[in-house]
Amino acid sequence: MTATAAGSPGPSPTTVPPTVETVLAFVNTRADGSGRRELFGDGDSFAAWLAERDEFAGETVVTDADAAVARELRDALVTVLLAHSGDEEGLGESLQRAERHLRRVGSLYPLATVVTAGGAELASPQTGVPGVFGTVLAAVTTLAQSGDWGRVKACRNPPCHFGFLDRTRNGGGLYCSTGCGSQVSMRRHRRRQRRGGGAPSEA
Template structure:
């Protein structure tokens, strides 16, 4: 979550920075119906996930209520990332609801500025679970101030919605993988076939 010092070369937009990794690791904890399980299902699973990620300050006591808060924050971020990929689920009322939730979260997990000779970073001054959410919001804030933010997207293939860094040259990537893109194309093809082959009374 460190900003570049003056005169430093700009990061390659196709490189996954530590801040982007923090955000993507958090949003990619959802079950998706294709084998990925819910990592924030309850306090135990949330704690197990945290134990593998050192940036959150080590072992933390976590409750089922904390896991529910984590799911709400994560799902709001996924909606914002869907907006980056132009998905309908990231537009309209759903996006407004997600943005309202994130605005409410901000004051609950305030951030501190840490300045060094190498640059400056945002960090959570809190401990325990609040530190976890503050660390995520610090990473989001740092990304939002950079050119990388619009390239952090959620896959448009439902129910995948996997977060990814769009590494395409023009920033027009919509899917986390060629497999997801192929699934969407196949569904559209089958829909066209059904509509084209329907009898007039069925149109």
């Protein structure tokens, strides 16, 4: 999470920086209607997920209450990522609630600046589960400072809402895959057909 020097180019939209990987790994733990299962359902499942992620320092003692806090943080971040995609679920009151929650989380898990000869980075001074949440917040902050936060989005195809890095040149990507884009287009096409089929026919 090293800070980029002023005037230097940020990460290319065709690459996936470690900070993006950290955020996407955290937000893409939700169950959906296409077979993905909930990975933060309880303390055991949250601990199993953490044990597979090197950036979170491996195995950590986790409670069901910790898993609930993780779900709340994750869902607030997903709402913000939906806002990046312009989705209605990520706008208005839902976005305001998510941002208020993230401010509270930021005060509970403060970050520290680590300065070395090679640069400076944000890191969590805490250990255990608080360190996990701090690491996620540090990744988000670094992305925001580099100008890449807006390219981290959630798919607009409900109920997918899978987090992804928008690699398009103009930053206009809305879906995590062409499959999700096709599903949305097909649903719109069917709605238009139903509206057209319900109209009275002329003799």
